[in-house]
Structure formats: C-alpha cells, structure tokens
Amino acid sequence: MSTAPCIVGVDIGGTKVACVLADAGGIILARQWQPTRAGEGWQAVVNQLLEMCEAVMQGVSREGIRGIGISCGGPLDSLRGIVYSPPNLPGWDAVPIVRLFEERFGLPVRLENDANATALAEHRFGAGRGTRNMVFMTWGTGIGGGLILDGRLYRGTNDLAGEIGHITILQDGPPCGCGKRGCLEALASGPSIARRARELAGDSPESALWQMTSPEEVTAQHVVDAAQAGDIFARFVLTEAATYMGIGIANLAQIVNPERVVLGTIAVKAGDLVLEPLRRALEVHAWSRVRQVLTVVPAELGGRAQDLAAVCLWLED
Ligand SMILES: [Zn+2]
Incomplete structure (x- = not known):
C-alpha cells in the first residue's frame, strides 16, 4: 500500500x-x-x-x-x-x-x-482505542455491528459478520424489517422503542411522554427525553429495550470474548439509563469470566x- x-x-x-x-x-x-x-x-x-x-x-x-x-x-x-x-x-x-x-x-x-x-474508526480514534478484540454496534434506526478481532476487521465469508441486530432473541417476537421475527433489532432499535411506547400507551395515560407527543408520533428520542426527566413509564420502556440489548451482547460475548463493546447513538444519548439495565442483563446472561475482561461503553466519535x-x-x- x-x-x-x-x-x-x-x-x-x-x-x-x-x-x-x-x-x-x-x-x-x-x-x-x-x-x-x-x-x-x-x-x-x-x-x-x-x-x-x-x-x-x-x-x-x-x-x-x-x-x-x-x-x-x-x-x-x-x-x-x-x-x-x-x-x-x-x-x-x-x-x-x-x-x-x-x-x-x-x-x-x-x-x-x-x-x-x-x-x-472507533477502534483507531474512539472508544475502542488500544483494544485487540472489540465489537462496535450501531444502536439507532437499526442495530448493526462490526467486529475487530485480533486487531483486524473480521468480515466473515460474504461481508455479513457482526449482523448482531438480526440474531433471534424472542421466538415469535415482533416482526423485523428483515422478514424474520423476534430479532434484536425488532426489540431494541429506536423504532422498536417507539413502537413499544405506543403499544403500552393505554396503560400509561399519566406518563409525561403523552404531554410531549402522541402515541402516533412518539419517537425513541421522546422516550429518552421523558426518561431523563424522570418519567417512570419512559424508563420502563428504555429498560426493556436495554435488557434485550444486554442479552444480545451477552450472546455475542460468549462467542467472540471481546474486551470492549462500543455502542452507538442510543447509548450515547441515554447513557446510564440504558447502560445500567444492559449491564444487569449481561450479569445474568454472560459468564463471569467473559464479563471480567469486558467493558461496555458509549461511542466517542459522535459526528x-x-x-x-x-x-x-x-x-x-
Ligand atoms: Zn431482523
């Protein structure tokens, strides 16, 4: 080169x-x-x-x-x-x-x-600096992933390695844009968080969320904003999505044994509101020896x- x-x-x-x-x-x-x-x-x-x-x-x-x-x-x-x-x-x-x-x-x-x-980029300049085994996951409209293994990008056989958004978390779960059901993306992506808030709107008429927006127009950003303002319902919806994310990361960590998982947009915006439930799910679903070497952090590079x-x-x- x-x-x-x-x-x-x-x-x-x-x-x-x-x-x-x-x-x-x-x-x-x-x-x-x-x-x-x-x-x-x-x-x-x-x-x-x-x-x-x-x-x-x-x-x-x-x-x-x-x-x-x-x-x-x-x-x-x-x-x-x-x-x-x-x-x-x-x-x-x-x-x-x-x-x-x-x-x-x-x-x-x-x-x-x-x-x-x-x-x-996160491996060289951002939150994955200095690691040998790192997973980056986008967490926004979709959930995607990139695997850095032994310091190099691992692409798989035909560029599909790291498609962690489409591992099955829930048999017969909600439909996913990919055509399957119960994928991580169908449970924890931004649109899935909004869908869940909409589904549960009837049970939570008192939520501050419904002073900010309507069930038809709610987005993940509204849910994060309401959760940050202390709204219990919005926190419940975020915790549920973050728990699924934690299960997905636990499954991945059992396979590739990374030292760091770097998470995109939603983790950057919501911080501990999602990272704490996510880490609790990791404790339940990943071996302690896998967790011992693993930190889960928000991405650093932003724009x-x-x-x-x-x-x-x-x-x-
Ligand atoms: Zn899918």
Whole structure:
C-alpha cells in the first residue's frame, strides 16, 4: 500500500452524502456534504459523490492520495466493490461503485459497509482505542455491528459478520424489517422503542411522554427525553429495550470474548439509563469470566465517526 499522506473518505447515507480529505492521523483537511438525491436514482447520487470528491481533492496531486475509501449501508460485496440494495437507497441494485470511482480518478478504491467502517474508526480514534478484540454496534434506526478481532476487521465469508441486530432473541417476537421475527433489532432499535411506547400507551395515560407527543408520533428520542426527566413509564420502556440489548451482547460475548463493546447513538444519548439495565442483563446472561475482561461503553466519535469511517479503510494493512 502506498504511504501517500492523504486519504479521501466517502460516506453514503440515505439522507446525507459526504466526502472528506484527511491525513493519516485522522485530521480532516477538506469536507463537502449534501443531502442525498436518493429519489433520483443511483446515477444521480454517484454523480453527486464524484463531484464532491473532485472538489475535496482540488489542489492535491494524485500522487499525494493513498486511496479512496467508501462507506455505505449494506448489503454489499467489499471484495468485488459492488453495492447491492441498501434499504435506505431505493433503486440501487448491484452498483459497481468501486469501478466507477477507479475509472474516474485513477486511484485505488476500497468499499466497506458503514457499521464495519465505523468499527474501524472507533477502534483507531474512539472508544475502542488500544483494544485487540472489540465489537462496535450501531444502536439507532437499526442495530448493526462490526467486529475487530485480533486487531483486524473480521468480515466473515460474504461481508455479513457482526449482523448482531438480526440474531433471534424472542421466538415469535415482533416482526423485523428483515422478514424474520423476534430479532434484536425488532426489540431494541429506536423504532422498536417507539413502537413499544405506543403499544403500552393505554396503560400509561399519566406518563409525561403523552404531554410531549402522541402515541402516533412518539419517537425513541421522546422516550429518552421523558426518561431523563424522570418519567417512570419512559424508563420502563428504555429498560426493556436495554435488557434485550444486554442479552444480545451477552450472546455475542460468549462467542467472540471481546474486551470492549462500543455502542452507538442510543447509548450515547441515554447513557446510564440504558447502560445500567444492559449491564444487569449481561450479569445474568454472560459468564463471569467473559464479563471480567469486558467493558461496555458509549461511542466517542459522535459526528466525526462518519467522516473517519471511510478514511480508516486506508489505515488498515
Ligand atoms: Zn431482523
């Protein structure tokens, strides 16, 4: 791999796309972002990205750039450089994104799913620094994961390792967006927290939650806000979701024996309101020798994670 000083990182999200130019220490030298023109089809989004990349590379010679990293929601094929049909990018079907970028810029290009790329970023620059075995889990609209094992990203056979949101927690549980039932994501994601509050609304007419919003419009953010203000019902709903999350992490920890689990958005926003019940569930469902070496912490990079995720693809061997 080249030791050129700069790296281009491309983050493809359903609502926002961004390109950055960074150095190998993770310092962002230039940045462009735009709302994703997702409704206009994949060509429009790719053209958006190519233009933004061109802009962040302005004034930098090609020899000064190590490569371009692309972070995108899966499913995708990291080896062949193809993005299949991410749920947040309608109309994407086998888009050869790596080839399109290589042809345009004449630079080497790497593609990785966003949870894996963020795992690399939290491992190098965030809450997973200094660990050899780390699991990163997104915890928001969906629940995804990235495994760093023996210091390296573990992708599995076809890029599906770490899909912890879709382990089955409850037989015949609520339906999941993936088509199964009772997945961790169907029990503990942001939309699942909102759904649970809605389901139980009739039992909790006194909750402060229903002064903030209606059962039809409740979101996980409302539940976190009400819980932080001390509302017992909102705390109950969060505790239930966090307990499922703890069971999922316990199952994973029994398999990969990590030293750290780094948790995304909901853990960052709700802190101990979810971390305490989650740790109690871990105590019940994971062996003490597994727990002895394990800490569960919120992610540290916040808004920087997406910028650094794609860049980190060129900080690996
Ligand atoms: Zn599922």
